[in-house]
Amino acid sequence: MVCLMARESTPADVSPAIRLAEAVCAVIADHGLERASIREVASEAGVSIGAVQHHFRTKDDMLVFVFEHIVRATTDRVRQVPLGQSIAQNLSLVLRELLPLDATRQREARVYVAFAARAATSPRLAAVQAETLAQITGQLAEVIERAGSQGKPVSTFLLSARDEAALLLAVADGLMFDAITCPDNLDPGRLTTLLDAYLTRLLGGF
Amino acid sequence: MVCLMARESTPADVSPAIRLAEAVCAVIADHGLERASIREVASEAGVSIGAVQHHFRTKDDMLVFVFEHIVRATTDRVRQVPLGQSIAQNLSLVLRELLPLDATRQREARVYVAFAARAATSPRLAAVQAETLAQITGQLAEVIERAGSQGKPVSTFLLSARDEAALLLAVADGLMFDAITCPDNLDPGRLTTLLDAYLTRLLGGF
Numbered sequence: 001m002v003c004l005m006a007r008e009s010t011p012a013d014v015s016p017a018i019r020l021a022e023a024v025c026a027v028i029a030d031h032g033l034e035r036a037s038i039r040e041v042a043s044e045a046g047v048s049i050g051a052v053q054h055h056f057r058t059k060d061d062m063l064v065f066v067f068e069h070i071v072r073a074t075t076d077r078v079r080q081v082p083l084g085q086s087i088a089q090n091l092s093l094v095l096r097e098l099l100p101l102d103a104t105r106q107r108e109a110r111v112y113v114a115f116a117a118r119a120a121t122s123p124r125l126a127a128v129q130a131e132t133l134a135q136i137t138g139q140l141a142e143v144i145e146r147a148g149s150q151g152k153p154v155s156t157f158l159l160s161a162r163d164e165a166a167l168l169l170a171v172a173d174g175l176m177f178d179a180i181t182c183p184d185n186l187d188p189g190r191l192t193t194l195l196d197a198y199l200t201r202l203l204g205g206f
Numbered sequence: 207m208v209c210l211m212a213r214e215s216t217p218a219d220v221s222p223a224i225r226l227a228e229a230v231c232a233v234i235a236d237h238g239l240e241r242a243s244i245r246e247v248a249s250e251a252g253v254s255i256g257a258v259q260h261h262f263r264t265k266d267d268m269l270v271f272v273f274e275h276i277v278r279a280t281t282d283r284v285r286q287v288p289l290g291q292s293i294a295q296n297l298s299l300v301l302r303e304l305l306p307l308d309a310t311r312q313r314e315a316r317v318y319v320a321f322a323a324r325a326a327t328s329p330r331l332a333a334v335q336a337e338t339l340a341q342i343t344g345q346l347a348e349v350i351e352r353a354g355s356q357g358k359p360v361s362t363f364l365l366s367a368r369d370e371a372a373l374l375l376a377v378a379d380g381l382m383f384d385a386i387t388c389p390d391n392l393d394p395g396r397l398t399t400l401l402d403a404y405l406t407r408l409l410g411g412f
Contacts, residue, residue, distance in 0.1 A: 032324055032327040032328070033323065034324075110323075113323045113326060114326070116386075117238070117320045118238055119388070120238070120319060120320070120386050120387060121236065121238040121316070126387070129387045129388050130388045130390065130391065133384060133387075133388050133391055134391070158403040159399070163396070167377075167381075167403060167404060169380070170377060170383075171373075171376060172380065173380040174376030174377055174379040174381070175373075175380070176380075177376075177383050178375065178376050178379055180322075180326050181326060181335045181339075182336045182339050184336065185339055185372070190372070193365070194365070194369060194372060194376065197364040197365050197373060198373060200364055
């Protein structure tokens with residue numbers, strides 16, 4: 001239910017489209033993307049089918065809107081992460097926002113995996129996903145470049161900053177994917193241990 | 207179409223259920239899991255709806271069968287990988303079978319991501335996914351333990367063999383996930399470069 005709202009939002013701040021997007025999110029997280037029909041979303045949001053259709057002409061319109069909002073919600077959370085001097089620690093804090101470490105992030109991750117699966121066969125969702133990955137990878141590459149210039153043991157960098165960033169994002173996405181599809185295997189404690197071990201290996205410690 | 211058949215299979219070897227599973231696979235890879243209905247699969251396979259229902263009572267029965275067969279196909283391929291002395295090289299060859307490096311593996315990976323997304327809300331698929339992850343992680347852990355005992359620089363192992371294995375699988379799954387949802391970003395050459403860089407970092411070289 002809270003997967004799209006910024007923490008400070010109150011119901012009065014939220015537009016009808018965002019409320020509907022929340023309902024889409026809830027349906028997907030609880031029942032999967034297959035059940036996220038205009039009808040089901042109307043029922044979840046307690047509005048008429050016409051009210052949903054007023055905002056979203058097709059299911060794909062609805063899904064693109066929701067996908068973009070999840071990305072925005074995650075980006076907003078990442079912006080609020082308090083950053084310090086340690087680059088490894090900063091990367092860890094930022095990437096933890098992508099991992100299913102609490103109920104909100106679990107829900108977001110479930111929705112994200114469902115969208116990504118659909119992106120494989122939907123050009124419109126694929127375009128949103130491509131932009132999202134490019135943006136995150138670009139930001140990670142900047143941080144990794146800065147780490148190199150601050151005297152981190154760059155001998156551990158085997159690749160260009162851009163490739164190291166793509167590999168680092170793959171680590172976070174893989175942990176998220178394995179945890180969402182098999183939660184008993186990767187609880188929050190183990191997820192952060194594995195992420196931090198990777199960052200230690202990359203940056204030579206915290 | 208070929209995502210489930212072992213390389214040596216000829217049409218004569220293949221049971222009707224496997225043929226249907228091939229049709230399910232084709233529908234999911236081309237149109238997504240949402241379209242993989244009993245009706246659509248019957249149409250793809252060129253058989254009656256009753257013929258599909260004879261083998262699979264429900265959509266979930268059908269999906270569990272297909273999921274298990276994809277896992278078996280991948281396992282069979284992994285068993286055929288010619289292994290040599292270098293542990294890093296062996297791990298690379300094995301994990302490449304999980305990456306979307308050609309049309310067959312791209313199709314398998316698309317189907318796998320779609321299943322995994324559904325596993326997040328389907329206990330039966332989640333059980334298959336849990337067993338699959340446990341099996342692969344167990345095998346990777348054995349190889350990593352052997353690497354340690356063969357004088358590889360175990361100082362690079364920051365975690366237990368089981369945790370290193372879970373992290374290594376997350377690397378492969380994350381690369382697969384990012385590549386499938388955004389193919390332009392991670393072409394086959396870049397995928398293997400990133401995988402091998404991680405293995406070099408883990409095992410100190412090939």
